[in-house]
Amino acid sequence: MESVSMAIGGMVGGGIFAVLGVVAVAAGRVAWLAFIVAGGIALCASYSFIRLNRLTEKPVGPISFATQFTGSTTLAGMVGWTFVFGYIGTMSMCTLSRSTATSKNSSGSTESSDYRFDRSSRC
Secondary structure, three states: OHHHHHHHHHHHHHHHHHOHHHHHHHHHHHHHHHHHHHHHHHHHHHHHHHHHHHOOOOOOOHHHHHHHHHOOHHHHHHHHHHHHHHHHHHHHHHHHHHHHHEEEOOOOOEEEOOOOOOOOOOO
16 A cells, blocks of 8 residues: 555656646647656556556565566566656656746845746756
8 A cells, every 4th residue: 555655646746746837848838748648658557557466466566576477586676776766756856846936036035937947958
């Protein structure tokens, strides 16, 4: 149950609310397409979890799937680190969306603004 809560929290908190502004600015008029594609990927991922859980005795997560079906703890470790880096990426997008939502004006006070990305800058 913890993994389900973690996945839902990551998708709803980071994937929808925090990143919505970043996606809208970056994608412009086709932002809706980005969310449809992301929704399709999420549906595929959830379907694969359902199918894999039907093959196990009890519900488990992706790291346990890798260990149970391949017998490789190395692959399970790689899957685990992939999830860790994925959540770090989501957190980074949340931070980016928060930092671009506010800016300092000439008097030094912080106020909300319609801040646009400089598409030529690199991270």
